[in-house]
Amino acid sequence: MKVALRHALQHRSAKPVLWVLCLLPFAWLVWGAANDVLGANPAEYLIRALGDWTLRLLCLALAITPLRVIFGLPELAKFRRMLGLFTYFYVVLHALCYSGFDMGFEWTEIAQDITKRPFILVGFSAFVLLTPLALTSFNRAIRWLGATRWQWLHRLVYLVAVLAVLHFFWMRAGKSNYAEVFVYASVLFTLLAWRFFRLFDFAR
Amino acid sequence: MPVWMVGFTMPRPKKSGDPVMTQHPFFGASHSGFAHPVDSEITPHAVFLQRRDWLRQVTAGVAGVSMAAWGARDAMAQIPSDGLLRPGKLAPLTGAVSRVSGANTMEKTTSYGDASSYNNFYEFGTDKADPAKYAHTLQVKPWSVEIEGLVKKPSRINLEDLLKLSPMEERIYRLRCVEGWSMVIPWVGYSLAELINRVEPLGSAKFVEFITQADPKTMPGVGSRVLDWPYVEGLRMDEAMHPLTLLSFGMYGEVLPNQNGAPVRLVVPWKYGFKSAKSLVKIRFVEKQPINSWGRSAPQEYGFYSNVNPNVSHPRWSQATERRIGEDGLFAKKRKTLMFNGYEAQVGQLYAGMDLTKLY
Numbered sequence: 001m002k003v004a005l006r007h008a009l010q011h012r013s014a015k016p017v018l019w020v021l022c023l024l025p026f027a028w029l030v031w032g033a034a035n036d037v038l039g040a041n042p043a044e045y046l047i048r049a050l051g052d053w054t055l056r057l058l059c060l061a062l063a064i065t066p067l068r069v070i071f072g073l074p075e076l077a078k079f080r081r082m083l084g085l086f087t088y089f090y091v092v093l094h095a096l097c098y099s100g101f102d103m104g105f106e107w108t109e110i111a112q113d114i115t116k117r118p119f120i121l122v123g124f125s126a127f128v129l130l131t132p133l134a135l136t137s138f139n140r141a142i143r144w145l146g147a148t149r150w151q152w153l154h155r156l157v158y159l160v161a162v163l164a165v166l167h168f169f170w171m172r173a174g175k176s177n178y179a180e181v182f183v184y185a186s187v188l189f190t191l192l193a194w195r196f197f198r199l200f201d202f203a204r
Numbered sequence: 205m206p207v208w209m210v211g212f213t214m215p216r217p218k219k220s221g222d223p224v225m226t227q228h229p230f231f232g233a234s235h236s237g238f239a240h241p242v243d244s245e246i247t248p249h250a251v252f253l254q255r256r257d258w259l260r261q262v263t264a265g266v267a268g269v270s271m272a273a274w275g276a277r278d279a280m281a282q283i284p285s286d287g288l289l290r291p292g293k294l295a296p297l298t299g300a301v302s303r304v305s306g307a308n309t310m311e312k313t314t315s316y317g318d319a320s321s322y323n324n325f326y327e328f329g330t331d332k333a334d335p336a337k338y339a340h341t342l343q344v345k346p347w348s349v350e351i352e353g354l355v356k357k358p359s360r361i362n363l364e365d366l367l368k369l370s371p372m373e374e375r376i377y378r379l380r381c382v383e384g385w386s387m388v389i390p391w392v393g394y395s396l397a398e399l400i401n402r403v404e405p406l407g408s409a410k411f412v413e414f415i416t417q418a419d420p421k422t423m424p425g426v427g428s429r430v431l432d433w434p435y436v437e438g439l440r441m442d443e444a445m446h447p448l449t450l451l452s453f454g455m456y457g458e459v460l461p462n463q464n465g466a467p468v469r470l471v472v473p474w475k476y477g478f479k480s481a482k483s484l485v486k487i488r489f490v491e492k493q494p495i496n497s498w499g500r501s502a503p504q505e506y507g508f509y510s511n512v513n514p515n516v517s518h519p520r521w522s523q524a525t526e527r528r529i530g531e532d533g534l535f536a537k538k539r540k541t542l543m544f545n546g547y548e549a550q551v552g553q554l555y556a557g558m559d560l561t562k563l564y
Contacts, residue, residue, distance in 0.1 A: 033534065039333060040322030040529045041385060104537045117520055170520070176430050176501055177330045 002071075009075035018079055022086040025053045026093070043101035050094035055164055055184050057087040062161060062191045069198075081137055084157070088134040091127050119170035126163035129156050158195075161188045290457045291316040297454035299372035299392040304447045306473075306550040307375040313456075314387035318530040320461045324381065325482055326430055327416075327423035328463065334425070335463035341422045342483065344467040353489035354409035357402070363467050367453060370398035374457075375450055375471075380512045380545045382476035384538075386526045391471050392454030397445045405441070405489045412444040413437075413494040414470055415486035431497050437481040438494035438508065439472065442554055448473055448547060474547040476510045507564040511555065512545035516564045 008014065029049055032038045038045040061083035068076040103110045114124050133154055135141070142150045165188055169181045290296070293316075302308060325335035328342075347363040361369075372392050380386045400412070418434030420426040426433050443449060450471040453460060460466040465482025472479045478498055488494075498506035505519050514524045525538035544551050555563075 040318035041332075041527065043527065043534055044385075046534075101534060102538075113522070116517070116522070119520060173502075173520070175330055 002073075006073060006075055009073065014075075015079070015082065018082060022057065022082065022089075025049070026090075043097070047094065047097045047101060050090050050097055051168070054087055054090040054094055055168065057083055057090055058157075058161060058164060059184065059187045059191070061087055062157065062188065066191055066194045085134060085137055088130050091130060095124075095127050119167055119173075122163050122170065123167035126160045126167060129160050129163070133157060133160075158192055161192065164188075291320075292458075293320075294458040294461060296457055297372065297392050297459045298457050299374040299394075299454075302373035302375045304373070304375065304395065306448055306547050307373070307377070309376050309378055309388060309546070311376075311378065311388045312531065313376060313390055314528075315530050316456045319387055319389055319455065320464060322529060323463045324383075324477065325425075325463055325465065326428070327418065327425045327433070327435065327483075329425045330428070330430055336461075338424055339462035341424075342417070342462040342466065343419070343422055344462065344483075347467050347485075349468065349484055350486045351399075351403045351489075352486060353413070354406040354491065355489050356404035356406065359403065366399075366451075366468060369402065370394040372453070377448075377450070377471060377473035378545050379471075379473065379477055379480075380526055380541065382478060382506070382510070382518060382523075384521060384523070384526055385529055386539070386541075387529050390456055391450055391452040392457065393450045393452035393471070395447045396449045396451045396470065397447060399451060399487075400445060403489075408491050409489035410441055411490050411493050412439050412441060413486075413488040413490050414439075414481040414484055415488065416481050417483040417485050431501050434485075435481060435497045436494065437470065437479055437496045439479070440493075440554075443472070443551075446551060446554065448550055474512055474544040474551045476512060478506075479510050509555075509560075509563050511551075511560065511564070512541060513543060513560055513564065514541040515543075516561055 029038075029046055033042055033046060036042070061080060064076050064080040064083065068074060099105055099110055103113060114120050133156060136145060136150065136153060145153065165181065165185045168184060169178065172178055172181050321336045322332045323335040324332060325339065328335040328338040345363075348360050349363075349366060350358075350360045352358050371394065373394055374390055374392055376388060376390045378386060379389050414437045416435045416437075417423070418426050439449065450473075452465075452469050452471045453467060455461075455464060460469065465480075468484050469482040470480045470484065479496075493508055496506075496508060498510075499508055512523070517523055523541055526541045527538050542548070
């Protein structure tokens with residue numbers, strides 16, 4: 001079983017397949033918007049769906065290392081960068097749709113909105129913090145920065161995960177509708193807690 | 205013919221080259237009072253539609269979807285959204301043109317499809333698509349509304365009698381949701397004041413409390429802890445007596461779909477939509493200001509009055525603008541929200557001297 005899985009992960013089509021899978025939600029949204037099947041408020045649908053997919057990909061990207069270590073699947077490591085970059089891809093689209101559909105690309109109003117509404121500020125901060133990670137995702141950047149510094153920089157993703165959940169929580173706070181927030185929060189909490197406890201394992 | 209069809213089936217006097225809708229039949233070309241022009245009404249309609257097409261084509265280009273299939277879809281979609289036909293889904297319920305001031309906005313009505321598929325009705329789930337999916341289980345027959353509290357004639361009125369209590373009127377109201385979207389809906393019903401006058405409230409009655417259906421067997425959302433059930437709303441007596449406050453039984457010339465609050469609901473057009481309680485089962489006359497469901501659940505976010513007010517932000521978002529559902533393309537700018545949702549001329553005096561930033 002595990003051998004078959006490792007073989008599949010090692011297959012040269014594994015990466016392209018994942019790449020296509022990661023683009024499927026985007027393709028569906030573009031198709032849906034073009035064919036007017038996203039409901040009465042397509043702008044809202046797009047913004048929310050892109051936010052959901054950002055969170056899902058963030059969970060997947062952060063799940064790579066725990067899964068790799070727990071199940072002894074070193075092959076998983078090579079998918080981490082792609083998942084991270086797709087997280088950024090969806091957060092960029094999420095931010096673009098908010099800026100365009102909700103704010104009409106009025107940059108002064110967007111700036112005001114960011115300072116005025118805590119949940120927008122938190123979401124915006126998460127987006128900003130992810131940017132240097134995306135920019136330094138290629139191999140040469142790791143060499144330039146040195147592995148240690150690069151790793152420290154990329155630990156920002158833990159903060160991003162916390163901010164992303166807080167952003168979602170705050171957005172849902174008015175309707176006291178926390179079911180989905182709780183799902184993402186538990187997944188991310190588990191993934192971060194695993195790292196936290198491993199830190200102590202190594203220290204011992 | 206219901207009044208909401210008038211603008212779309214009969215030619216209006218129009219000079220050639222006139223922008224659409226600037227010649228208001230009741231207010232002439234002036235833009236005083238609540239009849240402010242909005243972007244899409246100033247743009248000539250043809251240009252407006254072209255812009256929409258262009259935007260869609262741009263998106264289609266990205267998607268690589270065939271243009272021909274698309275144009276056809278768009279053409280089909282125009283028919284219901286322009287209100288040329290009664291939806292033909294439910295029993296007809298028509299009303300005469302209302303004579304109440306402000307009850308007949310000439311703005312383009314939202315399509316029945318959008319108005320009946322994008323709903324906040326938490327008794328059927330918190331997603332706006334949930335009510336249309338799950339509200340078919342709601343039992344609307346038999347139905348009665350209990351009148352209780354500080355009234356001379358406490359009673360239980362059957363729906364049949366309620367329907368006959370006063371002549372039906374058609375009223376085209378703007379509906380502004382606290383979430384920042386809006387619709388224009390042709391309701392059928394009569395002023396709540398007609399009912400209130402008949403049950404004769406006592407002098408001590410200062411507020412009216414509206415209690416809605418909460419049946420866990422037929423309403424799957426009632427099990428959730430999102431809100432305390434039943435959903436309760438309230439109005440000050442003078443608000444409840446205002447002629448614009450509608451007891452509604454239908455929309456678009458038909459009885460209300462379940463997801464829109466069948467068989468009888470409240471419509472208070474100058475307040476955020478959640479004040480317009482759906483599927484009413486009790487109307488209670490009380491002395492003290494009732495605590496409404498959203499006020500109980502999040503008092504820091506929702507006040508008792510909840511009048512539409514572009515100058516008072518919700519703690520988590522601005523209320524200065526709104527997205528009119530189904531009207532503009534994806535990239536269209538949002539509209540400016542009007543004070544009291546454009547009904548300031550009719551209801552402004554109810555709040556004279558009140559600090560609306562505190563009593564929001």
